[in-house]
Amino acid sequence: MNLLLCSWGSLLTIVLPFLFSSAECASDSQEKYPKSIFNFDQLWELEKTFWDSFLYPANVKQTQGNESSIFAPNVQGRVDITRTFDGDELNREYIFGLFSDPTHVSLVGVPIAYNITQFAANDNIASATTVVTFNATTFGILVPVTIDTWIEWNADGKIIQYDAVFRWFEYLLDFLIEGVATKINATSSDKAVAYVSNLLAKTICATHEQYCTGLNQQYTDSAACYNFLTKDVRFGKSYELGKNTLLCREVHEHMVHYRPNIHCPHIGPTGGGYCVDDMTYPQTVLQRYFNDSWIPYRYGEEQDLWLRS
Ligand SMILES: *[C@@H]1O[C@H](CO)[C@@H](O)[C@H](O)[C@H]1NC(C)=O
Ligand SMILES: *[C@@H]1O[C@H](CO)[C@@H](O)[C@H](O)[C@H]1NC(C)=O
Ligand SMILES: *[C@@H]1O[C@H](CO)[C@@H](O)[C@H](O)[C@H]1NC(C)=O
Ligand SMILES: *[C@@H]1O[C@H](CO)[C@@H](O)[C@H](O)[C@H]1NC(C)=O
Ligand SMILES: *[C@@H]1O[C@H](CO)[C@@H](O)[C@H](O)[C@H]1NC(C)=O
Numbered sequence: 407m408n409l410l411l412c413s414w415g416s417l418l419t420i421v422l423p424f425l426f427s428s429a430e431c432a433s434d435s436q437e438k439y440p441k442s443i444f445n446f447d448q449l450w451e452l453e454k455t456f457w458d459s460f461l462y463p464a465n466v467k468q469t470q471g472n473e474s475s476i477f478a479p480n481v482q483g484r485v486d487i488t489r490t491f492d493g494d495e496l497n498r499e500y501i502f503g504l505f506s507d508p509t510h511v512s513l514v515g516v517p518i519a520y521n522i523t524q525f526a527a528n529d530n531i532a533s534a535t536t537v538v539t540f541n542a543t544t545f546g547i548l549v550p551v552t553i554d555t556w557i558e559w560n561a562d563g564k565i566i567q568y569d570a571v572f573r574w575f576e577y578l579l580d581f582l583i584e585g586v587a588t589k590i591n592a593t594s595s596d597k598a599v600a601y602v603s604n605l606l607a608k609t610i611c612a613t614h615e616q617y618c619t620g621l622n623q624q625y626t627d628s629a630a631c632y633n634f635l636t637k638d639v640r641f642g643k644s645y646e647l648g649k650n651t652l653l654c655r656e657v658h659e660h661m662v663h664y665r666p667n668i669h670c671p672h673i674g675p676t677g678g679g680y681c682v683d684d685m686t687y688p689q690t691v692l693q694r695y696f697n698d699s700w701i702p703y704r705y706g707e708e709q710d711l712w713l714r715s
């Protein structure tokens with residue numbers, strides 16, 4: 407039956423099926439789809455270009471200027487432990503800015519090396535696994551963080567879509583908390599979590615005090631801020647960095663200084679649409695977010711439930 411689908415002329419195909427190799431059919435069927443924009447070498451280079459620019463201090467440069475050499479202006483991104491992020495400016499603040507200050511209190515610190523351990527690529531899409539070494543300066547350790555990514559580039563070689571998964575993230579959080587417990591001689595992991603909560607809340611409230619003034623003010627004072635972050639809102643599970651949690655506000659705290667008017671609400675009580683409990687588990691898993699398919703040559707588009715309808 408497959409041979410009949412080849413556009414070579416069905417009469418010949420029926421009469422002389424053995425003369426037509428499957429290779430001819432394969433190349434024939436590919437013509438129904440757009441040609442590859444990039445070859446494997448180019449996709450490998452694009453992948454490495456991204457990770458090179460992700461490392462500190464190269465990432466500092468990516469947060470500056472008004473145009474990205476990495477992201478397309480209308481980039482769409484998703485990170486499993488947080489949520490979706492639209493547009494070049496937000497993504498530069500988030501992907502690069504979040505990990506660019508070793509002196510600032512943070513969970514994982516700054517990325518200083520990476521090793522790609524898995525890579526497959528076709529058309530303008532690559533799937534990779536990268537083990538990134540972070541210098542977790544707040545905790546005084548080097549920690550490997552495994553990030554699985556799907557990246558799609560546009561014809562200019564800029565990222566138009568990405569989808570990132572932090573592999574073993576719960577294990578990583580527990581590891582960091584255990585490390586803190588040991589360091590402070592805590593008798594339980596709850597005490598270590600309380601220690602980290604205190605540290606993060608103080609940092610977020612200091613940032614609020616400095617940058618969220620006037621119309622951008624979210625809390626009446628630092629005491630109200632600290633109270634809210636340590637008592638009224640939950641610390642957050644490993645998948646709740648984009649929900650109504652302290653961990654989410656810790657993520658957004660790093661971006662406040664770039665654009666206080668945009669980011670102050672994210673660290674405030676309302677969560678500003680980013681640190682909010684707005685989606686259930688099924689809604690998260692079934693979200694129709696991406697404009698482009700993650701399957702090369704647009705195979706299987708009709709069954710792709712992540713495509714925006
Ligand atoms: C970006 O910045 C450059 C100079 O830094 C300026 O010439 C250009 O107009 C700016 N572009 C936009 C879109 O703001
Ligand atoms: C994706 O599609 C939506 C709806 O058509 C559109 O508003 C949005 O600009 C598109 N985004 C990109 C990155 O093309
Ligand atoms: C990661 O790759 C670099 C080379 O890019 C290499 O020097 C380093 O040893 C690798 N790290 C590990 C843990 O293998
Ligand atoms: C990690 O950061 C600390 C503090 O900035 C620095 O002293 C140390 O050299 C860094 N370690 C590595 C391996 O870069
Ligand atoms: C933890 O215990 C060790 C050994 O008992 C001690 O030297 C250290 O000062 C303690 N650290 C803290 C933060 O209490």
